[in-house]
Amino acid sequence: MWDYTDKVKEHFMNPRNVGEIENPDGVAEVGSIACGDALKLTFKLDENKKIVDARFKTFGCASAIASASAMTEMIKGKTIEEAMKITNQDIADYLGGLPAEKMHCSVLGQEALEKAIENYKGAASPKKEGQIVCECFGVTDKEIEHAVRENHLTSVEEVTNYTKAGGGCKKCHEKIQGLIDAIYAKPVPEAEPAAKPKLTNLQKIRMIEETIDREIRPSLKHDGGDIDLVDVVGNRVLVATRGACAVCQASQLTLKGFVQTKLRELVSPELVVEEVPQ
Amino acid sequence: MKTIYLDNNATTRVAPEVLAEMTPYFSEFYGNPSSMHSFGGQVAKKLAEARAKVAALIGADPDEIIFTSCGTESDNTAIHSALAVNPDKRHIITSRVEHPAVKVLCEHLAEKDYRITTLDVDSDGKLDMDQYKKSLSADTVVVSLMWANNETGVIFPVEEAAQLAHERGILFHTDAVQAVGKVPIDMKANSIDMLSLSGHKLHAPKGIGVLYLRKGTKFSSFLVGGHQEKGRRGGTENTPSIVGLGKACELAARNMTTENTRVKALRDRLEGELLKRISHSKVNGGGALRLPNTTNISFEFIEGESILLLMDGHGICASSGSACTSGSLQPSHVLRAMGVPYTMAHGSVRFSLSVYNTNEEIDFIIEKLPPIIERLRGMSPYWNAEGATCTPAS
Numbered sequence: 001m002w003d004y005t006d007k008v009k010e011h012f013m014n015p016r017n018v019g020e021i022e023n024p025d026g027v028a029e030v031g032s033i034a035c036g037d038a039l040k041l042t043f044k045l046d047e048n049k050k051i052v053d054a055r056f057k058t059f060g061c062a063s064a065i066a067s068a069s070a071m072t073e074m075i076k077g078k079t080i081e082e083a084m085k086i087t088n089q090d091i092a093d094y095l096g097g098l099p100a101e102k103m104h105c106s107v108l109g110q111e112a113l114e115k116a117i118e119n120y121k122g123a124a125s126p127k128k129e130g131q132i133v134c135e136c137f138g139v140t141d142k143e144i145e146h147a148v149r150e151n152h153l154t155s156v157e158e159v160t161n162y163t164k165a166g167g168g169c170k171k172c173h174e175k176i177q178g179l180i181d182a183i184y185a186k187p188v189p190e191a192e193p194a195a196k197p198k199l200t201n202l203q204k205i206r207m208i209e210e211t212i213d214r215e216i217r218p219s220l221k222h223d224g225g226d227i228d229l230v231d232v233v234g235n236r237v238l239v240a241t242r243g244a245c246a247v248c249q250a251s252q253l254t255l256k257g258f259v260q261t262k263l264r265e266l267v268s269p270e271l272v273v274e275e276v277p278q
Numbered sequence: 279m280k281t282i283y284l285d286n287n288a289t290t291r292v293a294p295e296v297l298a299e300m301t302p303y304f305s306e307f308y309g310n311p312s313s314m315h316s317f318g319g320q321v322a323k324k325l326a327e328a329r330a331k332v333a334a335l336i337g338a339d340p341d342e343i344i345f346t347s348c349g350t351e352s353d354n355t356a357i358h359s360a361l362a363v364n365p366d367k368r369h370i371i372t373s374r375v376e377h378p379a380v381k382v383l384c385e386h387l388a389e390k391d392y393r394i395t396t397l398d399v400d401s402d403g404k405l406d407m408d409q410y411k412k413s414l415s416a417d418t419v420v421v422s423l424m425w426a427n428n429e430t431g432v433i434f435p436v437e438e439a440a441q442l443a444h445e446r447g448i449l450f451h452t453d454a455v456q457a458v459g460k461v462p463i464d465m466k467a468n469s470i471d472m473l474s475l476s477g478h479k480l481h482a483p484k485g486i487g488v489l490y491l492r493k494g495t496k497f498s499s500f501l502v503g504g505h506q507e508k509g510r511r512g513g514t515e516n517t518p519s520i521v522g523l524g525k526a527c528e529l530a531a532r533n534m535t536t537e538n539t540r541v542k543a544l545r546d547r548l549e550g551e552l553l554k555r556i557s558h559s560k561v562n563g564g565g566a567l568r569l570p571n572t573t574n575i576s577f578e579f580i581e582g583e584s585i586l587l588l589m590d591g592h593g594i595c596a597s598s599g600s601a602c603t604s605g606s607l608q609p610s611h612v613l614r615a616m617g618v619p620y621t622m623a624h625g626s627v628r629f630s631l632s633v634y635n636t637n638e639e640i641d642f643i644i645e646k647l648p649p650i651i652e653r654l655r656g657m658s659p660y661w662n663a664e665g666a667t668c669t670p671a672s
Contacts, residue, residue, distance in 0.1 A: 002583075012587065018657050033660060034620040036581065036600065036607065040659040057659040059624075061583035061600070065657065137607070160607070167607030 004062060005096035011066035016073050019055040028115030031108050035137050035164060037064040041112040043075065045120075051075050051083060056112070063095075063102040070094045071109040084117055086110065087150055088162070089221065103162045107147060133175050136168025144179050150218050154180065199268060205232050207267045215262050220254070227259065235270045237263060240277070279593040282639045286479075287428050287456055287572060287630035288597055292522070293481040299525040300483070303518040311515055312506065321517050328524025332488055335527040336454075336473070337464035344489045344507045345520050349455040349476030350379040352489040353422070355500035355511070356451040356472040357383055360420035361392070362498035364449070367419035373397040373405060373434070374615035379474075380422050380453055381611070393417070402565035403432035403616050410439060420449045425457035425473075429599055429612040429628055430563035431572025433461065437468040444469045449495070455479055459530035460537050460569050471495045477519060481632070482526035486519035533633050541631050542570035544640050548629060549573045551644045556651050562618055562626060571631040574599070576613075576622035579661045580654040585627055588650040594643055599626040621660070 503512020582600025
């Protein structure tokens with residue numbers, strides 16, 4: 001028997017927001033009956049562009065139902081921009097954690113949310129990006145890469161737990177390992193780093209924002225912290241710390257050792273990170 | 279809350295009579311049956327009695343009974359022995375629906391240069407006998423086919439299959455863990471060489487199994503050590519459990535008629551009423567000869583773990599072939615081998631009864647399950663007020 005938290009059990013026994021909204025602003029269907037879990041999400045916005053209602057229907061196990069219930073609760077009252085920031089780990093955390101083998105349920109919830117937002121924004125057809133790696137469950141390289149980066153996965157088994165990829169015939173295990181290896185491989189240093197083009201201020205700010213979003217924030221969130229970009233003045237990157245970081249003694253080390261190193265590596269070697277109160 | 283236990287193919291309650299028989303052999307008669315003193319010797323005598331009772335249940339000679347630690351050990355011993363005594367042959371025949379104790383072992387052997395034929399089953403779980411006949415060859419060393427399937431209860435014609443193997447000088451093993459005690463077995467009337475059984479499936483404790491080895495069959499030990507079991511299985515005998523298994527076999531022989539009349543009637547009523555009350559439901563293996571105690575029902579468009587947990591809320595214990603209950607991501611290999619569509623396979627529930635189940639318990643399940651199914655379907659994206667919204671391909 002699975003070791004579900006009381007919160008998972010409670011959301012399974014009394015799921016919130018079951019159903020379907022008529023004429024929704026955003027809609028998405030993810031998963032499939034063949035895969036063993038599927039989720040349909042609909043949401044409606046109010047005049048302030050905040051999510052006023054969200055409903056789901058799920059085919060799946062207790063943790064799939066609980067994850068969908070939790071996710072709909074989490075997004076209500078949020079703007080699209082705020083909802084987009086919700087990660088699968090946030091959903092799992094909201095439920096007090098999920099068994100490792102069930103993390104894919106939180107990923108399914110996050111995917112539904114992402115696709116429903118894409119649908120609202122009028123993004124192109126919801127067909128999957130990237131190349132299929134796992135034939136059994138139809139998982140693409142892009143989806144695997146996303147799960148690996150977002151959740152710091154390091155083994156094929158973990159990838160299977162989060163995405164189901166590799167959980168069927170196992171033929172794709174080598175490919176999955178290859179994707180993991182590629183993500184963690186040290187970037188091969190260029191012979192002449194001077195080749196980097198000079199950035200305009202706007203480009204620099206954009207790249208700093210992207211790097212924080214993609215590379216830095218997920219790691220901090222993993223430890224219960226967060227970081228906001230306040231301003232960029234020349235090469236000075238002004239940030240404010242949030243959550244656990246704001247009260248953490250080691251946050252200065254994190255800022256210099258991790259945040260600054262990442263930004264120097266991926267944006268510009270001249271950057272200096274500074275914390276500002278806010 | 280009262281526990282309503284319909285998961286007897288997973289394990290059974292130790293019968294009170296069995297426990298009573300075992301208890302003195304923990305603290306009172308704890309001697310080693312191999313000892314020279316009469317304190318140990320009295321235990322050896324009791325073991326001989328137990329051996330005779332086990333033999334009697336399956337129509338065997340007591341010398342043909344080797345006590346092991348579980349069904350899995352018996353299966354491993356049988357197949358490894360067959361390979362060891364026939365070192366020149368490399369072909370094994372088994373089926374797609376075997377218990378992991380045989381299935382995974384064969385997968386391992388495939389990596390060691392054995393050629394494995396895994397026989398198909400039809401949509402009712404029946405064995406493809408034509409394929410079987412064609413696959414028997416001069417290189418075949420052993421055939422291992424289960425007597426009855428643990429998930430569906432479907433019974434294989436193992437006696438006929440054993441005869442066909444024997445005519446070609448091929449050893450035949452059957453995993454009869456689910457069949458022993460539920461259907462009559464007479465080893466004198468067939469030509470099966472090796473048979474596995476497990477105590478905890480017939481109201482004896484966990485941790486005791488048997489390998490039946492037909493007299494005259496060449497044998498190679500799996501556990502090598504002392505002279506126990508006539509040198510065929512080393513290790514000090516699990517005396518309380520062997521005594522318990524003896525008693526359990528005696529009870530099983532006595533309950534055989536009940537199993538096939540009263541228990542079967544309970545099963546049939548449960549199955550019939552659930553099918554009647556719940557649309558889009560189907561018995562897996564319903565068209566085949568089955569064990570009297572097992573029913574495997576698929577409820578379309580919903581997922582098994584959710585059904586089990588909601589039943590658990592009422593104290594009802596059953597199993598499912600859904601992917602989510604196993605921790606693997608694929609639904610039951612048995613249902614997939616039968617070609618059960620995914621819409622059905624994920625929502626399968628196995629009820630397995632015993633002589634301890636009552637009419638009232640069956641009534642309770644018949645009352646509680648339909649609203650559970652309805653509730654989950656109400657949450658399913660494949661279902662709306664009018665019923666199924668899709669008929670996905672398998």
